Amino acid sequence: MTRLGEIPLSVLDLAPITAGTDARTALRNTRExxxxxxxxxxxxxxxxxxxxxxxxxxxxxxxxxxxxxxATEKIRVGSGGVMLPNHPPLVVAEQxxxxxxxxxxxxxxxxxxxxxxxxxxxxxxxxxxxxxxADDFPRQLQELRGYFAGTEQLDAVPAAGYGPPVWLLGxxxxxxxxxGLLGLPFAFAHHFSSEQTLPALTAYRERFQxxxxxxxxxxxxxxxxxxxxxxxxxLRIAQPSALAFLRLRxxxxxxxxxxxxxxxxxxxxxxxxxxxxxxxxxxxxxxETVRAGxxxxxxRTDADxxxxxxxxxxxxxxxxxxxLLAHMAGERSQLSTNGSSERxxxxxxx
Numbered sequence: 001m002t003r004l005g006e007i008p009l010s011v012l013d014l015a016p017i018t019a020g021t022d023a024r025t026a027l028r029n030t031r032e033x034x035x036x037x038x039x040x041x042x043x044x045x046x047x048x049x050x051x052x053x054x055x056x057x058x059x060x061x062x063x064x065x066x067x068x069x070x071a072t073e074k075i076r077v078g079s080g081g082v083m084l085p086n087h088p089p090l091v092v093a094e095q096x097x098x099x100x101x102x103x104x105x106x107x108x109x110x111x112x113x114x115x116x117x118x119x120x121x122x123x124x125x126x127x128x129x130x131x132x133x134a135d136d137f138p139r140q141l142q143e144l145r146g147y148f149a150g151t152e153q154l155d156a157v158p159a160a161g162y163g164p165p166v167w168l169l170g171x172x173x174x175x176x177x178x179x180g181l182l183g184l185p186f187a188f189a190h191h192f193s194s195e196q197t198l199p200a201l202t203a204y205r206e207r208f209q210x211x212x213x214x215x216x217x218x219x220x221x222x223x224x225x226x227x228x229x230x231x232x233x234x235l236r237i238a239q240p241s242a243l244a245f246l247r248l249r250x251x252x253x254x255x256x257x258x259x260x261x262x263x264x265x266x267x268x269x270x271x272x273x274x275x276x277x278x279x280x281x282x283x284x285x286x287x288e289t290v291r292a293g294x295x296x297x298x299x300r301t302d303a304d305x306x307x308x309x310x311x312x313x314x315x316x317x318x319x320x321x322x323x324l325l326a327h328m329a330g331e332r333s334q335l336s337t338n339g340s341s342e343r344x345x346x347x348x349x350x
Contacts, residue, residue: 003298004291004306005330008043011322012080012191012222012309014050015057015064018240019255019313026057027064029315034068036319038075040326044108045072046080046307052121055244055255062095069103078108080187080222080307081169084140085113086125090156093147097159107164110187111144113137113175138178141168165213167220172196176204183211190297191224191309194281201301222307223297224282227324228317231285238284239263241311242275249274256313291328 013033017026034045047064050056058064061079069077082092092109099107147156148163168179168186171193179186186204190197201219208217224241228234239262247254257265267275283293298306310321 004294004328007298007303008305009041009326009329010044010046010220010305010307011037011042012046012048012307013058014048014309014311016256016311016313017055017057019258019261021255023057027067029318030058030064031068031071032315033318033322034072034075034077037322038072040323042075042322042326043305044076044078044307046078046108046110048080049083049086049112051086051125053248053253055253062092062099065107066099066102069099069106074106076106076108077103078164078167079110081110081112081167083112083114084137084144089140089144090147090154093144093156093159096164097148097156097162100162100164101158108167109164110167110169111141112169113141113178114171141178170200173200173203176200177207180204180207180217181209183209183214185214185218185220187220187222187307190221190301191282197221197301201303218304219301220305220307221297221301221303222309223294224311225290225294225308225321225325226282226284226310226312227287227290227321227328229286229320229324231289234285234289235279236263237312237314237317238279238282239275240313242278244311245278246271246274256311258313287324287328290325294325294328 011033013030015026015030017023030047037045045068047058047061047068048056049058049061051059061082065077065079084092096107096109143152145166146152147154147159150160166184168175168182168184169189170176170179170186171189173196176186176188180203188197188200204219205217210216226234226238228237237259240257240259243257243262243265244254283290283297285293294306308322308325310318312318312321
């Protein structure tokens with residue numbers, strides 16, 4: 001049994017909107033995927049925060065988390081993440097305190113320090129014309145945790161006494177260092193910034209200080225994984241997400257293209273290189289190829305948990321990909337369901 005069978009396996013979902021469909025379909029697919037992941041034994045199901053993106057329906061994580069938690073029974077549901085500069089800490093505390101009160105011991109609060117959007121959108125969210133800055137992040141984080149601890153001057157009801165586990169998310173070494181110094185679990189966006197994975201994890205582990213939350217570091221790595229029955233099929237259904245990312249980087253965001261649209265797109269030589277580089281940072285293939293890719297990633301990172309995001313246009317292909325990965329993990333579904341410790345289930349010491 002490889003390490004894939006020995007660590008928790010989780011899901012990050014963006015509620016992708018495919019060309020020819022709509023947000024309602026995307027959100028319905030997210031609910032179905034969460035139920036599928038729970039049945040397969042995945043540990044947690046996180047929702048991302050994205051704004052003004054035509055191809056992503058997960059703009060309001062707190063609402064979507066509540067919807068998914070209502071539609072499932074055991075799987076942990078959380079944010080991957082809430083971009084703290086976009087929101088008053090009091091509002092986040094109230095939202096996630098409510099979620100935790102409604103769904104005890106099932107909610108995770110993943111926090112990011114970057115706005116994650118353009119300046120105009122961020123200003124609309126924050127209702128201020130002031131410059132965007134992540135420099136206030138430590139203060140905002142302290143305030144947010146204070147509401148859950150009941151140490152702030154204002155009472156965030158029902159946050160105090162209903163605080164979910166707080167994770168720090170990152171794609172660089174900054175949040176890794178903060179998470180280490182505070183003794184919090186850390187989730188790294190390998191799918192977004194693969195070249196920074198090892199430096200960030202090293203920084204987190206080197207700076208880790210034991211806390212009331214964790215006695216030792218707990219590192220989650222989120223990777224883009226697309227599994228299919230054959231290497232050829234996997235590569236074919238992976239093309240649309242690469243084209244969508246190319247359009248995003250070119251200032252032309254849109255809905256997730258279909259497989260046919262991606263196959264017929266007239267790539268320039270430079271665009272083709274961009275797509276190949278994008279796909280090269282992902283784990284794509286049939287069962288043996290994906291198993292080898294995941295094993296290599298876990299060996300390099302020594303991650304405590306693997307989270308997977310799978311962006312493909314057809315819901316059936318997405319469900320199949322997560323099913324294949326769960327089957328590769330073998331006995332891990334039994335491990336996460338039975339749970340040898342609370343640390344495995346929640347990522348935190350209790």
